[in-house]
Amino acid sequence: MSNPNINWAAIDTNPKFQALHRKKTFFLWGLMVFSTIYYFLLPIGAAYYQDLFKTKVWGVVNFGILFALSEFVVAWAIAFVYSKKANAEFDAMAQEIINDLNKGSTR
Amino acid sequence: MNSTLIKWLLSAAMLYGSSAAFAGNGAVADEFKWMTFTVFGVIIAVTMAITYWAARTTHTTSEFYAAGRSVSGIQNGWAIAGDYLSAASFLGIAGLISLYGYDGFMYSVGWLVAYITVLLVIAEPCRNIGKYTMGDILAFRNDPKKTKTVAALSTITVSTFYLTAQMVGGGVLIKTLIGIDYEISIIGVGILMLAYVVFGGMKATTWVQITKAVLLVTASIILVLMVWAPYGFSLPGYLGSVVADPDVQKQVAKLLGDKAAIMTPEELGQRFLEPGLFLKNPIDQISLGLALVFGTAGMPHILMRFFTVPTAQAARTSVIWAMAIIGGFYVLTLFLGTGAAMLVGSEKIASVDAGGNMAGPLLAQFLGGGENSMLGNFMLAFVAAVAFATIVAVVAGLVLAAASAMAHDIYVGVIRGDKATPKEQVAAARVASGIVGVIAITVGIMAKGQNVAHLVALAFAVAASSNLPAVFLTLYWKKCNTTGIILGMIVGTVTAIGLVMISPNMTYPKAVIAGANKVLNGEPALPAKEAQPAVERSSFMCELFALDGCVLAKPAQPASAEKLAKPGAAEKLAGMNAKLSTLEAMLAALAADPGMLQKAQDDIAKVKKDIAAVEKAKAKAEDDLKKFEGQTSSMMGLEKPFFLLKNPGLISIPLGFLMVILGSLFTRDKRAEDMWDELYVRQNTGINAEAATAH
Numbered sequence: 001m002s003n004p005n006i007n008w009a010a011i012d013t014n015p016k017f018q019a020l021h022r023k024k025t026f027f028l029w030g031l032m033v034f035s036t037i038y039y040f041l042l043p044i045g046a047a048y049y050q051d052l053f054k055t056k057v058w059g060v061v062n063f064g065i066l067f068a069l070s071e072f073v074v075a076w077a078i079a080f081v082y083s084k085k086a087n088a089e090f091d092a093m094a095q096e097i098i099n100d101l102n103k104g105s106t107r
Numbered sequence: 108m109n110s111t112l113i114k115w116l117l118s119a120a121m122l123y124g125s126s127a128a129f130a131g132n133g134a135v136a137d138e139f140k141w142m143t144f145t146v147f148g149v150i151i152a153v154t155m156a157i158t159y160w161a162a163r164t165t166h167t168t169s170e171f172y173a174a175g176r177s178v179s180g181i182q183n184g185w186a187i188a189g190d191y192l193s194a195a196s197f198l199g200i201a202g203l204i205s206l207y208g209y210d211g212f213m214y215s216v217g218w219l220v221a222y223i224t225v226l227l228v229i230a231e232p233c234r235n236i237g238k239y240t241m242g243d244i245l246a247f248r249n250d251p252k253k254t255k256t257v258a259a260l261s262t263i264t265v266s267t268f269y270l271t272a273q274m275v276g277g278g279v280l281i282k283t284l285i286g287i288d289y290e291i292s293i294i295g296v297g298i299l300m301l302a303y304v305v306f307g308g309m310k311a312t313t314w315v316q317i318t319k320a321v322l323l324v325t326a327s328i329i330l331v332l333m334v335w336a337p338y339g340f341s342l343p344g345y346l347g348s349v350v351a352d353p354d355v356q357k358q359v360a361k362l363l364g365d366k367a368a369i370m371t372p373e374e375l376g377q378r379f380l381e382p383g384l385f386l387k388n389p390i391d392q393i394s395l396g397l398a399l400v401f402g403t404a405g406m407p408h409i410l411m412r413f414f415t416v417p418t419a420q421a422a423r424t425s426v427i428w429a430m431a432i433i434g435g436f437y438v439l440t441l442f443l444g445t446g447a448a449m450l451v452g453s454e455k456i457a458s459v460d461a462g463g464n465m466a467g468p469l470l471a472q473f474l475g476g477g478e479n480s481m482l483g484n485f486m487l488a489f490v491a492a493v494a495f496a497t498i499v500a501v502v503a504g505l506v507l508a509a510a511s512a513m514a515h516d517i518y519v520g521v522i523r524g525d526k527a528t529p530k531e532q533v534a535a536a537r538v539a540s541g542i543v544g545v546i547a548i549t550v551g552i553m554a555k556g557q558n559v560a561h562l563v564a565l566a567f568a569v570a571a572s573s574n575l576p577a578v579f580l581t582l583y584w585k586k587c588n589t590t591g592i593i594l595g596m597i598v599g600t601v602t603a604i605g606l607v608m609i610s611p612n613m614t615y616p617k618a619v620i621a622g623a624n625k626v627l628n629g630e631p632a633l634p635a636k637e638a639q640p641a642v643e644r645s646s647f648m649c650e651l652f653a654l655d656g657c658v659l660a661k662p663a664q665p666a667s668a669e670k671l672a673k674p675g676a677a678e679k680l681a682g683m684n685a686k687l688s689t690l691e692a693m694l695a696a697l698a699a700d701p702g703m704l705q706k707a708q709d710d711i712a713k714v715k716k717d718i719a720a721v722e723k724a725k726a727k728a729e730d731d732l733k734k735f736e737g738q739t740s741s742m743m744g745l746e747k748p749f750f751l752l753k754n755p756g757l758i759s760i761p762l763g764f765l766m767v768i769l770g771s772l773f774t775r776d777k778r779a780e781d782m783w784d785e786l787y788v789r790q791n792t793g794i795n796a797e798a799a800t801a802h
Contacts, residue, residue, distance in 0.1 A: 006794065008785040020791060028227050036400065039220040043396060046213060046382035047389030054381045059343025060350050064209060064382055071216045072434050078223055079430050083423060091420060094792040101794065 011097065020093040027085060035078050042071055133286030134465055134472075135491060139484035143285050146492035150322070154303065154496075157314045161307035168532040169797075171308035172239040172511050173414040176799035178313055180421035184428020187412050189316030190504040191218075191403075191433060192323060193273060194280055194464075194497050195563060200437070201470075202463025204444020205456050206358065207385035208378075211444055214386065215437040217396050219430065221403035226426040229404045231419040232582045232790035238797055241410050241574060242516035245581055248782035249589040252521050257596045259516035261573050262407040264600060265566050266509035266543075267550070269406075270502060272562035274551030277498035283460050284468060284491040290552055296495075297548035300503045304510070304540045309415055312503045319500040322493045324432060327439045330467070333474045334446035349445045350376030358453035359384070365667060379448070390650050391752045395564070398756035402567035405574030408508035417799035443467050450474070458720065468494070506543045514539035561612030564754050565604065571756055572599035572763035580767050582790060588779035591771030599763030606755035611748040616735035618747070623728035629675035639664040651758070653749050676725035683718045687711065 011017055046053055046064060053064030135143050165171055178186065196218060203211030237244045242258035274293055281292035303311045338344040349355055356375040360367035362384050367375060378384070386392050403409060413422045447456060447466035450473050459465040471490040475483030514535040519527045527535065573596040580587040580595075607613075641663040644650065649657035674682070690711050697704045740746050789795055 006785075008788050011788045011792075012784040017788065017791070021787075024791065032224070032227050035220065035223045039217065039400065040393060040396060042213060042216055043386075043389055043392040046209075046386075047392070050382060056377075060347045060377060060380065061343050062377075062380055065212075065346075065380055068209075068213055068216055069438070072219060072438055075219050075223060075430060075434060079226055079427050082226060083427050086423060087420075097792055098794060 006101070011101065014097065014100070016093065016097050016100070020090065020097070023093075024090060027082075031078055031082060035075070038074055039071065042068060133282065133284050134459055134468055135285045135487055136478065136484065139481075139488065140285060142485050143488035143491050146488050147495060150318075150492055150496050151299065154299070154311075154315050154318060154499075157318070158303050158307040158311040161311035161314065165306075165308040165310055166533065168239070168515075168529055168536065170310065171533050171536050172411075172507075172515065173797075174309040174313050176415060176417050176797060178415040178421075180416060180424025181428050182313070182317060183412060183416050183421065183425035184432065185320045186313045186316040186415075187409065187425060187429035188432040188436070189318075189320035189323075189500050190408055190412060191429070192320065192436060192497065193501045194276055194494055195272075196437075197323060197497055198280065198464040198467050198494060199462070201440045201443040201447065202456065202460070202466040203385065204440060205447040205451075205466035206453050206463040207362070208355075208359075208445070208448070209380050209382050210385035212441050213382065215440055217399040218403075219434045219437055221399045221401075222426060222430045222433065224400055224404040225409065226423070226430070228579060228583070229410070230413050230422040230426050233410055233578075234413045234416065234419045234422040235790045235793045235796045236582070236786065237410075237414055239411070239414055239515050240511050241407050241578065242512065242520065244410075244578055245592055246520070248581065248779045248786050249592050249776070250778070251525075253589055254592055255516040255520040257593050258574075258577070259512035259521075261569065261596055261600055262512035262516075263509050265405075265407060265570050265574065266505045266512075267546075268562045268569070269408075269566035270505045270509070270547050271550050271554055272559045272566070273498060273502050273505065274547055275554050275557065275559045277495075277502070278551060278555070280464060280494060280498070283465060284494065289555055293548055293551040296499055296502060297544055297551070299499050300506060300547075301541065301544040303499075303503045304506050304544065305537050308536070309411075309507060312500075312507055313415060315496075315503060316500045319493070319496040320432065322496060324436060326471075326490055326493050327436060327443065330446070330471055330474060331439045331442040334442050334450070334470070345442075346380060346445070349449045350379060352376065352449040354452035354454070355379050355448050358448065379445075388752070390757070391754060394752050394757035395754040396756075397760050398564065398567040398571045398754050400571075401575045401760055402569075402571035402756070405570035405578065406567075407512065407570075407574070408504040410574075410578075411504075411508050411511065414797070419793050419796070443470060446470055447473075502547065506540055506547060509543045510536060510539035513543065558612070558614050561607050561610070561753075564612065565607045568603040568607065568755050568759055569600050572603045572759035573597075576760075576763040576767045580764070580771070582786070584768075584771070585780070585783050585787075586771050587767065588771045588774060588776035590774040590776065591767040591769070594770035595763050595765075595767030598766040599759055602762050603755045603759040606750045606752075606759060608743050609745055609749040610753055610755065611751065612753055613741045613743070613745075613748070615741050615745070615747055616738040617740075619731050619735050623731040625673075626724050626728040627675050627677070627732075629678065630673040632672040633670035635669040636664070636667045638666040651751055653747065653751060676721055676728065679721050680718065680725070683714055683721065687714045687718070690714065 045067065053062065053067070055063045057063055057066060164175070167175075169175055196215070200211060200215045203214060205211070233244055236247055240258070241262055242255040245254040245258050274296065277296055278289040278292045281287050281296075282289050287295075303315050307314075335345055338348065350373070353372070356372045356379075359375045359378045360370075363370070363375075363378070370378070412425070416422050416425055444466060447470040451466070451469045453463075456463055456466045456469055459469065468487050468490045472478065472483045472487035475486035477483050514532070518535050518539070519525060519532055523531075576595050576599060577592045581592065639661075642658060642661040644658060644660035646657075648654060649659060690707055693707055694704070694711075697707055
């Protein structure tokens, strides 16, 4: 499985790879934590903040329905934000590392 | 070989078609069944053509398991949606919304949010590291034989639980929809699914899933347009008319019981859009939410879909598409469910199927013009056929996942030490698919009439407590090693299964017998009660386990009036039969007045229907009494649940993670450390990832 021609440890210590790793970790964990908290606000709110959820906002449409719908919007927004960032930034950074490797300089 | 294949498939299809002759009662009326079978026939023909086409290009292992890694991101997105939107989510959630309003919709949110985990932490690394199975990912830096064995066992466990739930649910559903016998439905689903998988491998399975997802989404959009258009696509306008509907208000009153007495009709209607009619235990919901959010990313049939695309970028695209389709679909269920509650009526929906599964199909029938119209029945037939395609497609994906674990991980990886020729590997894959398929059919038939509700919860809980911690920590934690993976997966699986076995999901004979006796003998009168103050729970553990000396929290109870005795089934029947004979006696006298005659005839039809419903309940109660006679405890020897949550995720998921971490910290594994650099660089850059086969 392992390819003897590639020095993986060298790539790992390559500053470009380290930069990619740092950016990705920060970004992914941020989105993951935010989305998990936002999701669990729904069952918690529906159970313990019923008065808020029952407040009518738009005709018969109450806060609870809007909040449930917002869960969908937030999920889509996270997907959109992540794909933008990954397409524009992470992919280019990874490509640079691959290019360096093909040129034979991983340092 | 191909001509015999076609002959065999044709005869299978005919066997299926001829089962129409044995069909009993279902939601589709007898005179319109031919339409359902025609739509079925067309769908079967299309999917068989796909299988034939796919079979011609499925020769290598990569083609069989991963469709040659040539599925595009968009195609894979549709296929993931097809794999994920099972009959439970298609019919079940619309049904829950139609019966319980807001809570049903809230329930659907977690199924979409789950894909954020898939998108952010699982899809791309898996594509870059994996080959065909979850076992491949884990074996990358851990001991291959040990981890592949554990991963395969876990994959087969999760797939079998989910598969059984799908098979039993599907069999019951087809019976309710078109009245085909349960066993014939299971065999029909099994034969079709086997044809797709064995001959067409992943390529056929993928395209069957795409076809099904497109049909499902199209059908839902059409129904929602028909429901919503009369209100000019205004959300408050539409929901305003839902809450003003007497059927909806009646349903809420029924759910609330005594509390409804002091509410105005407007308040009752509005209550339908408020939380708390179905989901009563917030801790249970959080536990289920955890299992969904972490379990989906550990589902082997979902993981496997990421091996079918050419690059990590395509894997990303496919999750984005899947999220758009799945999320869009769940938003539509809000309209399908509330539309069915308003137009069809909750009472009618529940009378066909107590769980509400028929809400969508009945809504289609209503929108097309009702029970006796051609278009109404065509639409019902179409939705029924889509439901059938749904079951087959989901089952095919699961069988392929279980078969790959059996053939690729166990046979090729462990038994043959990765030394099988490509030809042997494909043969092993086909044989394993056959074995899993036959097991699925057998288990499906054996589980007839069994309570399988816990199996879906169990599948997600095991995936979240065993698969996800192992995959996640292998990919992201340098110190993770073989011992940790094995310990975590075993403890995660055993805890999840163990807790479900002692949970309220199981059947407890005492409760069933008490319920049956209530139906047969009625309930005695209860004296009026004074107001009760609120009670606080004794400790948090009491929310989770039925410990000695536990006091559960209870809100303050207002004083209640005396409750009258409820009659038993025999007494009810006698009363109804007396009413029926009075009405029938009146008929002759009313012959001169067509208006009154019509009304009397309607009343007679209604009483007859009520009698049938009571007789059905009576027969079921008698059946239950016979079935559980003399039993006092569940399979596990319990009289009542010891673990109080329906989903074990809250305990088993943290435990699974903890065990991987502890196992890894207390042992050293040189290979796992040495391979870390390679794994981490490869998962982030895609260097050396499995390439697509050129076509």
